[in-house]
Amino acid sequence: MIIVVSPDASPEDLDHIVARVEETGRQAHLSVGTERSIIGVIGPDDPSLQDTFEALPHVESVHRVTKPYKLVSRDFHPANTIVDVGLGVTVGGTELAVMAGPCSIENESHIFDAARAVKAAGANMLRGGAYKPRSSPYAFRGLGPEGLAYLAAAGKASGLPVITELMSVRDIDAVCRYSDVIQIGARNMQNFILLDEVGKAKKPVMLKRALAGQIEEWLLAAEYILAQGNPDVILCERGIRTFETAYRNTFDVNAIPLVKELSHLPIIADPSHGTGKVGLVTPVAMAGIAAGADGLMIEVHNDPEHALSDGAQSLTYERFGVMMRSVAGIAAAVERTLSGVRAPVAAR
Secondary structure (H helix, E strand, O other): OOEEEEEOOOOOHHHHHHHHHHHHOOEEEEEEEEOOOOEEEEEOOOOOOOHHHHHHEEEEEEEOOOOOOOOOOOOOOOOOOOHHHHHHHEEOOOOOEEEEEEEEEOOOHHHHHHHHHHHHHHHOOOOOOOOOOOOOOOOOOOHHHHHHHHHHHHHHOOOEEEEEEOOOOOHHHHHHOOOEEEEEEEHHOOOOOHHHHHOOOOOEEEEEEOOOHHHHHHHHHHHHHHHOOOOOEEEEEEOOOOOOOOOOOEEOOOHHHHHHHHOOOEEEEHHHHOOOOOOHHHHHHHHHHHOOOOOEEEEOOOOOOOOOOHHHHHEEEHHHHHHHHHHHHHHOOOOOOOOOOOOOOOOO
């Protein structure tokens, strides 16, 4: 249920309503808006409670939420959530977030070099994998804690917040120590134990859509994180597996405006994994921003041909700079900004 509270309610009035909700054995999640406050009631559905809550002082109305996800629903939280990832960077505001860097952290000098390059091109976050989920157990699977230390140092030196993937509960302390944002990859979207644990962590979380994840399943996965008390969740569309074999995945651009309609959480686009082909990354990145994405995640490598993972979809430093200028033009058209990047001037 959602309880809409009148604008004249005082903090004490809100506390009273919250207390009455909790007396019924349910959780109360308060969202204070500029005009009205909303209290989300989480727990077993009991239609008879609607009359009970409507009778409370300063309650304007009570609405039952039919969607299985509650806290991530825009019904509960009408305003867009803006996630602060540190160092002045936010995800979900007017400025686009661009997370860029190599798929895997290969060595110390490589991640430092990548950090300098992506920042120069206009990225405002550094990405890099220390733990890599690979289809083959014989492929390069990351440097682990050593890679995390390199990533954190490169981010600090370049002034960029960092994001990296968490694959196991056993590594959560190390990832929280070294990163600003925890990434939950596609293969772990429904690892509910892991979702519970990152929900308890005091770190922003980026949740990627699973290879065959439906929109409702994806939003319910995000609900796990919010239900544990962590409101700072970013969604990431990274393509889904379909019958098509001409590219790695099918990037579902439909998901972006639909998620913006259903949920208040910010969403970014990952055209690198979404296509798996370097020549498709820039046009699909532009499509994602045009569709309303709040940012991008891009794989960038100085020598993709010799990358230890995902070289076929990694942009060179030069090509990443060109992509950023192209995206800046789309950003301007949809009234978003890209820090430090100017769109190309159209020829007359």
